[in-house]
Amino acid sequence: MWWSDLIAALHATPLVELPDFEAQSVAAADLLSDILATDKEDFVILTGQISPQAIRTALAVGALGVVVVRGKQPPQETVRLAKSYGVPLAVTELRMFEACYVAGGVLWNTPLSTSLSTD
């Protein structure tokens, strides 16, 4: 799954843009501790967390990118950190379930409805 395809499918707004890359899976959790406990490799994070810790968590587990769900706007500090360490960051209006559904469609290449609403 290409990051650019995921971002497009999620109608996400990129906050930190870097060269496109391929990911093999997705880790979705609001608790960063759960993300720290994952065994996945080459993955991107879907989370509702917008604090700088979301980026540090991504760095610790070697996640390739972070997508914030529910349209939450990360503070400057988070964006700055992501930029400093080269972690692609984007925000989607979709809620976690819908975002996972759409990401699954991109990941497993199954055409899914993209008409999910955010309300």
Added chain:
Amino acid sequence: MEYSVIHELVHRLKVSHAMSTDYVTVPPNVAMRVAQQRMREARAGGMPVTRGDEMVGIVTTEDVILWLDGGGRDDLVEQWMTRDVVTVDRRWPLTEAMGLFGKTGFGRLPVLDEGGQLCGVITPESILKSLLDEVSAMLTAKDEAESGRATMDGSVLRIEFDVPARDYERAGMASVRVKRELAARGFKPQLQRRVAIATHECETNLIIHTTEGGRIVALVDDGSVKLTVSDKGPGIEDIERAMVPGFSTASDFVRDLGFGAGMGLPNIRKCADRFEIRSKRGSGTWLHLEFDVTPGDRAPADPPSTDGGGEEVRIR
């Protein structure tokens, strides 16, 4: 901030970094009045004139003044716009665009993409904003990189962190620093990750659970990575229960921050090759972790080693 930093930035950054993609345009076949209004509303000193996807000119404050001077008639934009437009390519280094501002005296320049299509507008203000963003990102990185104290003791790198209690904002800083040091020494990502995750969990524990914070000491050499974490309390009531995945004493506040899933200690044990914990209610907790470095955990080429003697290690 030294001059050379800014100098390096304007050479490294591209026009695309500093341009604004939020700009107004006007078609050539509308009244100048429309252009004037649009510029006033957008507080823009000029805007590209576009026909479909094609940029055919630019209309500036100066054009508007000339038009007003001429009586402000019902003329069309195409009668007053500047056709000979100076543009910049979004792939150019910023310094090129800055040079053009100086040479032409213009306040804004349209930016074209690889295909020659209009894709943004660059102004001295947008350049300043991008430079400030970059500088503050650099300062953040410096701040993070300098968390902790690193010293060389012979061939052993020792990194020490004092982690204050309740300083949630800093959670993960030690982890990021340790990981960078391992990466700089050629350790493979898999080992970096195990150590980084364990460090992250340890510092989070110190921040969330201790009364006065605590200390993390990382010792790194060719054969192993060791972490020793200690605090002065309150100590763990029941270590066996604390080791059960999902068991947590964290507050809702801490959970809102994304921590306290009850996976900390189990996750630390999973990441480390050796795990030892001692805790006494009322006097504190001591944790020792070891990570074995197998030949496959290191990249073939050794990075240049720093001279010993307990001197401060500078982070690149």
